[in-house]
Amino acid sequence: xxxxTQTPKHLVMGMTNKKSLKCEQHMGHRAMYWYKQKAKKPxxxxxxxxxxxxxINESVPSRFSPECPNSSLLNLHLHALQxxxxxxxxxxxxxxxxxxxxxxxxxxxxxxxx
Amino acid sequence: xxxLEQSPQFLSIQEGENLTVxxxxxxxFSSLQWYRQEPGEGPVLLVTxxxxxxxxxxxxxTFQFGDARKDSSLHITAAQPGDTGLYLCxxxxxxxxxxxxxxxxxxxxxxxxx
Numbered sequence: 001x002x003x004x005t006q007t008p009k010h011l012v013m014g015m016t017n018k019k020s021l022k023c024e025q026h027m028g029h030r031a032m033y034w035y036k037q038k039a040k041k042p043x044x045x046x047x048x049x050x051x052x053x054x055x056i057n058e059s060v061p062s063r064f065s066p067e068c069p070n071s072s073l074l075n076l077h078l079h080a081l082q083x084x085x086x087x088x089x090x091x092x093x094x095x096x097x098x099x100x101x102x103x104x105x106x107x108x109x110x111x112x113x114x
Numbered sequence: 115x116x117x118l119e120q121s122p123q124f125l126s127i128q129e130g131e132n133l134t135v136x137x138x139x140x141x142x143f144s145s146l147q148w149y150r151q152e153p154g155e156g157p158v159l160l161v162t163x164x165x166x167x168x169x170x171x172x173x174x175x176t177f178q179f180g181d182a183r184k185d186s187s188l189h190i191t192a193a194q195p196g197d198t199g200l201y202l203c204x205x206x207x208x209x210x211x212x213x214x215x216x217x218x219x220x221x222x223x224x225x226x227x228x
Contacts, residue, residue, distance in 0.1 A: 004156070033215070042202055042218040043157070056215055090156050100145055100206035103216065105156030 003027055006091050006106035014114050015081060021109045023074040023091030030096035032074040033103065034066060037088040049074060050096050081113045117141055118205055118219035126225040127193055135188045135222045137203035144207030146179055146186045147216070151200040193226045200224075 004025045013019050023032065031050050035043035048056035049068040063085075065077040074091055088108040094101035118139045127133055137146070145164045149157035161170050163179035163186060170177045174197075176189040186203055203219040 040200075040221075040223065042200075042221045044218075045215055048215055092156070102147055102159045102162055103157075105149075105158070107154065107156045 004091055004093055004104050004106035006089075006109050008109055009107070010110050010112075012112045012114060013078070013081065015083075017081075018077070018079045020078065021076040021089055021091075021111075023076075023093075023106055024072055025093040025104070026072055027093060027104065028071075029093035029104070030071055031094045031101065032068060033092040033094075034074070034076050035090040035092065036085075037090055037108070043090055047076075078111075081111075083113050086111055086113045117217045118203055120201075120203060120219040120222045122222060123220065124223045124225075126227065129195060129226055129228050130192050131226075133190050133193060133224070135190075135201055135224075137186045137188075137219050139184050139205060141205065141217075142183050143205035143217075144183070145205075146183075147204045147206060148177055148186070148188055149202045149204060151202060152198070157200075157202055190224075193224075195226045195228050198224060198226050 007022045033048050034046040036046055037043045045058050046060045047066045052068045063080050067075040088110050090105055090108045092103040092105045094103045118137055121136045145162055147162045148160045150160055151157040161172055161177045163170055163177055166181045166183045168179045174191045178187050190197055201222045204216040206216055
């Protein structure tokens, strides 16, 4: 069982909907990450939070809005997504540092945009 | 431009065969991590190599970090169907990129036939 929990596991939404992806970890990690993964491709980094502050935004479109309410939770708010945004969205956490720390991944949310 | 190139991209072998996966870069990394991702799950950390020339063994898997810390290899002896998955290398602390997050390789999809 993964120590990083993501909900929901699957999400189907229309292009005008607003939804949120949630991620939770209780390992005391102070760095949390969002990745997007297309089929048969490696994960692509979207956002990094360090000590609950956004430290890296990889030029992600504003229709994706991250939020870190506390050290255990990470959300990704979705609005007006496009069909090409359909993918597996992975959350990860690690000890805070210079980005060298091993990451613990959740099993992802598989998102489909109609 | 992919900073970390893995080869081969896809490998289908019979149970009991040996194989090697390569991870190459023109950048120097402070450490390199290997992950395995099975269908429907997030990546799981296998090993971290830190010192140039370091060799680590995990049962039938042998990991090596290049002397110059620009490349790594994963060798699997007597592959089993349970080894099937997507193998990802990830460079940490890119010395000349200044990147403060992991850089994932392009991935190697391994299929072991019983």
